[in-house]
Amino acid sequence: MSTKLFGEPVQRREDPRLLTGQGRYVDDLGAGALEVAFVRSPHAHARIRDIDVSDALDVEGLVAIYTWEDLPTLLAQPLPLLIPHPALTHGRTAYPLARDVVRHVGEPVVMVVARDRYLAEDVCALIQVDYELLKPVVGVEEAAQSAQLVHEDVPDNVGAHLIQEVPSADGLDARELIETAPHTLTFRLDIERSASMPLEGRGVYARWDADDRSLRVYSSTQTSTSVRMAIAAKLGLPLPKVEVIAPDVGGGFGVKIVHPWPEEVLVPWAAMLLGHEVKWTEDRREHFVSSAHERAQVQFVRVGFDDDGRVLGLDVNILHDHGAYTPYGIIVPIITSTQLLGPYKIGAYRVEFSSIYTNTVQVTPYRGAGRPQGVFCMERTMDHIAEYLGADRTAVREINFIQPDEFPYDQGLIFQDGRPLIYDSGDYPESLRLLKELIGWDGFPALKAQAAAEGRRIGLGIGCYVEGTGVGPYEGGHVQITSDGRVHVSTGLTSQGQGHETVFAQIAAAELGVPMERVSVVTGDTRRFGYAVGTFASRAAVMSGNAIALACRKVREKALRIAAEALEADPRDLEIIDGEVRVVGSPGASIPLATVAVLSNPLRYAFDSETARATQFAGASSFDRPPVEAGEEPGLEGRDYYSPIRSTFASGMHAAIVETDSLTAEIRILRYAVVHDCGNLINPMIVEGQIHGGVAQGVGGALYERMVYDDHGQLLNASFMDFLMPYATEIPSIETAHLETPSPLNPLGIKGAGEAGVIPGSAVIASAIEDAEGIRIDKMPISPSELFDLRRAATG
Amino acid sequence: MHEITLTVNGMIRQVEVPGRRLLSDCLRHDLGLTGTHVGCEHGVCGCCTVLLDGEPVRSCLTFAVTVDGHDITTVEGLAARDGTMSPVQRAFGECHGLQCGFCTPGFLCTVTALLRENPAPTEQEVLEGISGNLCRCTGYQNIIKSVHRAAEIMAEERRADADSEQPGEEIV
Numbered sequence: 022m023s024t025k026l027f028g029e030p031v032q033r034r035e036d037p038r039l040l041t042g043q044g045r046y047v048d049d050l051g052a053g054a055l056e057v058a059f060v061r062s063p064h065a066h067a068r069i070r071d072i073d074v075s076d077a078l079d080v081e082g083l084v085a086i087y088t089w090e091d092l093p094t095l096l097a098q099p100l101p102l103l104i105p106h107p108a109l110t111h112g113r114t115a116y117p118l119a120r121d122v123v124r125h126v127g128e129p130v131v132m133v134v135a136r137d138r139y140l141a142e143d144v145c146a147l148i149q150v151d152y153e154l155l156k157p158v159v160g161v162e163e164a165a166q167s168a169q170l171v172h173e174d175v176p177d178n179v180g181a182h183l184i185q186e187v188p189s190a191d192g193l194d195a196r197e198l199i200e201t202a203p204h205t206l207t208f209r210l211d212i213e214r215s216a217s218m219p220l221e222g223r224g225v226y227a228r229w230d231a232d233d234r235s236l237r238v239y240s241s242t243q244t245s246t247s248v249r250m251a252i253a254a255k256l257g258l259p260l261p262k263v264e265v266i267a268p269d270v271g272g273g274f275g276v277k278i279v280h281p282w283p284e285e286v287l288v289p290w291a292a293m294l295l296g297h298e299v300k301w302t303e304d305r306r307e308h309f310v311s312s313a314h315e316r317a318q319v320q321f322v323r324v325g326f327d328d329d330g331r332v333l334g335l336d337v338n339i340l341h342d343h344g345a346y347t348p349y350g351i352i353v354p355i356i357t358s359t360q361l362l363g364p365y366k367i368g369a370y371r372v373e374f375s376s377i378y379t380n381t382v383q384v385t386p387y388r389g390a391g392r393p394q395g396v397f398c399m400e401r402t403m404d405h406i407a408e409y410l411g412a413d414r415t416a417v418r419e420i421n422f423i424q425p426d427e428f429p430y431d432q433g434l435i436f437q438d439g440r441p442l443i444y445d446s447g448d449y450p451e452s453l454r455l456l457k458e459l460i461g462w463d464g465f466p467a468l469k470a471q472a473a474a475e476g477r478r479i480g481l482g483i484g485c486y487v488e489g490t491g492v493g494p495y496e497g498g499h500v501q502i503t504s505d506g507r508v509h510v511s512t513g514l515t516s517q518g519q520g521h522e523t524v525f526a527q528i529a530a531a532e533l534g535v536p537m538e539r540v541s542v543v544t545g546d547t548r549r550f551g552y553a554v555g556t557f558a559s560r561a562a563v564m565s566g567n568a569i570a571l572a573c574r575k576v577r578e579k580a581l582r583i584a585a586e587a588l589e590a591d592p593r594d595l596e597i598i599d600g601e602v603r604v605v606g607s608p609g610a611s612i613p614l615a616t617v618a619v620l621s622n623p624l625r626y627a628f629d630s631e632t633a634r635a636t637q638f639a640g641a642s643s644f645d646r647p648p649v650e651a652g653e654e655p656g657l658e659g660r661d662y663y664s665p666i667r668s669t670f671a672s673g674m675h676a677a678i679v680e681t682d683s684l685t686a687e688i689r690i691l692r693y694a695v696v697h698d699c700g701n702l703i704n705p706m707i708v709e710g711q712i713h714g715g716v717a718q719g720v721g722g723a724l725y726e727r728m729v730y731d732d733h734g735q736l737l738n739a740s741f742m743d744f745l746m747p748y749a750t751e752i753p754s755i756e757t758a759h760l761e762t763p764s765p766l767n768p769l770g771i772k773g774a775g776e777a778g779v780i781p782g783s784a785v786i787a788s789a790i791e792d793a794e795g796i797r798i799d800k801m802p803i804s805p806s807e808l809f810d811l812r813r814a815a816t817g
Numbered sequence: 818m819h820e821i822t823l824t825v826n827g828m829i830r831q832v833e834v835p836g837r838r839l840l841s842d843c844l845r846h847d848l849g850l851t852g853t854h855v856g857c858e859h860g861v862c863g864c865c866t867v868l869l870d871g872e873p874v875r876s877c878l879t880f881a882v883t884v885d886g887h888d889i890t891t892v893e894g895l896a897a898r899d900g901t902m903s904p905v906q907r908a909f910g911e912c913h914g915l916q917c918g919f920c921t922p923g924f925l926c927t928v929t930a931l932l933r934e935n936p937a938p939t940e941q942e943v944l945e946g947i948s949g950n951l952c953r954c955t956g957y958q959n960i961i962k963s964v965h966r967a968a969e970i971m972a973e974e975r976r977a978d979a980d981s982e983q984p985g986e987e988i989v
């Protein structure tokens with residue numbers, strides 16, 4: 022790499038527009054578009070008997086009303102099941118508009134198009150839907166035992182059931198080893214629902230060009246390429262006639278990876294039908310009841326260990342609540358059950374999960390995607406072992422760590438990408454050492470005693486995790502240098518605030534040896550790059566970062582080849598500095614990349630003095646060879662893909678000190694420390710920002726956020742008034758330290774960083790509260806009143 | 818329909834709105850100022866914060882007709898006429914106080930008013946000052962840093978203005 026851009030805290034280039042109100046989010050587009058509102062089910066479980074629109078027809082400004090019966094054949098089918106899995110024997114997805122049964126509050130039943138949203142909502146209010154109420158199934162344990170079914174043809178409400186076993190080195194299984202272990206513990210853990218909750222909800226805006234018979238759709242999505250394919254398939258359009266663009270997106274955190282949402286196919290369909298631009302912008306209540314949630318699990322744990330705390334066998338049984346539908350398959354419980362092992366090598370492991378239907382909003386990945394639950398399980402287990410043995414909690418962890426010389430380390434499981442769970446690199450003992458130093462682990466007992474003397478309760482908690490990042494199958498990058506010397510980079514995956522325009526420009530500038538100002542980056546626009554998977558699983562930097570680096574290397578090689586010819590030099594003697602190809606050690610012998618770009622594209626027509634140099638009478642080419650040689654292409658551009666053999670594994674450890682009020686049980690985080698290892702850092706400022714944001718979501722999940730369903734399947738807190746997302750006043754200042762263990766799997770040696778911060782949140786806070794209180798904390802999130810009740814129960 | 822007149826970012830704008838039109842929708846969709854964002858439309862997130870006669874208000878809880886004749890500043894009006902970003906905007910950029918940028922216009926307006934009232938806020942005053950705005954991306958740490966940095970830049974600029982003894986240009 023020729024310049025020092027890689028690894029620098031470069032200022033973000035997306036900021037000037039976002040700071041001045043010039044960002045363009047979906048709802049900022051399409052002035053004059055017709056607007057959509059939906060009649061959504063007010064019931065968790067009901068049969069639709071009749072839909073009566075007669076009162077609504079007189080609303081001035083009404084354009085169209087659609088129900089399931091109006092949908093053409095392809096659209097009238099259930100939405101795709103995105104990630105099939107052999108264990109998902111009873112996968113079910115929703116219809117774009119409910120067909121005859123609604124299975125959660127918020128399911129779309131009628132679509133209304135009107136001149137504006139106000140009028141569309143007026144119409145919705147006048148549509149009468151007659152429902153026959155069915156008994157709702159709420160709560161994962163209730164559902165697992167209920168005779169009442171969410172889907173008539175899914176017995177016991179079980180969508181998927183999977184057992185994974187990793188025997189010990191000498192072939193014994195976990196249950197046998199637990200039976201014969203010197204010590205065993207059995208306990209239950211609970212985690213409640215939360216959700217991604219980006220501040221911008223979902224949104225879709227579609228423009229149908231009737232003359233060109235083409236469709237352009239803007240969606241607030243984490244995957245524009247796949248939305249495009251879904252729309253083409255569902256609307257029966259040739260793929261080249263559909264383009265999808267993810268403009269500025271106001272946060273995703275997982276929920277926007279799901280696709281196609283009903284609205285993503287219905288809005289374009291209406292636009293085609295009506296011959297007019299159509300737009301739908303989700304409101305906050307809709308986001309609560311009709312997008313997706315995550316996290317809820319009940320875990321039954323049995324562990325066997327020796328006198329030193331070495332885990333000999335671990336047996337975990339998970340009930341996973343996946344809500345009413347499974348569009349995203351069973352990725353969440355797969356991740357929970359595989360990433361549960363964290364930085365540890367344990368004797369033998371058995372994990373069994375049942376993924377259960379309930380009459381609630383569907384469950385799909387939210388930042389962390391099943392890992393917070395897995396880490397909660399493993400870290401609670403470590404703490405319980407330490408407590409049982411009277412050992413230091415870090416000592417028990419340490420004795421179970423995979424050692425730095427044991428990589429690559431095969432956990433013996435199949436990961437969420439369908440490939441072996443093999444850790445590529447890491448240094449867990451060093452992470453722990455850094456963390457203990459950062460938080461002052463060894464000095465804490467003195468601090469605690471001092472606080473106790475003052476009548477205060479403080480506690481220290483810890484949580485460790487390993488995160489599989491950068492999952493395949495692939496991403497691509499395209500790089501073009503034009504005759505003005507500008508560098509145009511594009512990649513198919515999307516951005517929701519991660520600063521991709523900046524980090525990808527850093528990579529391209531460093532690889533090509535051009536000033537960063539000359540590089541522009543486009544993401545998530547299928548007009549520019551059609552092949553991509555999407556932004557999730559902390560994969561963008563790893564996947565597209567490496568793909569762009571590889572594409573740049575191709576372009577660089579071509580530039581050097583052309584420049585070598587022009588300079589009559591050996592390509593090996595050339596370097597690119599500041600946008601100029603130079604002969605090393607002979608100043609003056611140089612050619613700007615702009616000129617190389619001109620020479621790369623033999624022209625018949627000139628349109629400025631630069632391009633005139635490449636025209637046929639400019640005398641640049643040899644008469645013995647064709648202007649474009651076999652195997653060559655005109656233009657200074659390159660495209661390449663990065664497809665990893667398997668995921669790369671980042672890791673980290675968090676510690677927190679909390680204070681619990683001895684009277685009110687109020688919980689306050691006094692300090693929060695993070696040690697994070699995501700391999701080589703492209704832009705430390707951005708990585709740090711990702712960690713801060715993740716930790717804040719972790720704290721939210723540990724102390725405040727939960728989805729409260731009543732027995733009728735009504736979400737009682739579907740607003741920001743009642744779903745408590747943390748404000749600045751709830752988030753502690755976060756102290757960070759970085760370790761950089763490069764990944765051997767990719768050219769840049771990087772690992773993903775997007776989700777890390779959130780993963781151990783509940784584990785760390787539970788650990789700290791437990792330390793402060795001396796009461797087991799096995800259920801998260803925890804509120805002051807719950808802690809208060811636990812205290813009461815503990816003192817009898 | 819009601820005809821109302823607003824002074825928005827120093828420009829007089831006339832617009833016809835139904836009585837129920839929210840100020841946020843009026844700004845975004847009638848006047849095309851889409852920098853003001855709507856994150857909850859029920860007054861909690863603060864994304865829609867604009868300055869009404871200099872004071873921060875939630876435009877999603879305000880009917881456009883009720884501010885007839887008033888002065889409004891949105892994020893589009895924070896920079897100087899020549900496009901130079903305000904100290905608050907620059908500080909947010911410098912300190913990485915934004916990620917997706919959706920909450921940012923609300924924070925910028927809130928902080929602009931906060932620092933006008935209290936040019937050197939303490940840590941606690943900053944926390945309180947921004948405690949009505951949600952951000953799902955940044956974890957707030959860099960936003961807090963940005964507020965302090967903005968106060969610093971403003972102080973530097975005041976000193977520079979005083980030193981140069983030239984009448985400072987008023988930003989309208």
Ligand code: FES
Nearest residue numbers: 856858860863877
């Ligand atoms: S949109 Fe106005 S406070 Fe959330």
Ligand code: FES
Nearest residue numbers: 916920952953954
């Ligand atoms: S930057 Fe995304 S919500 Fe604040």
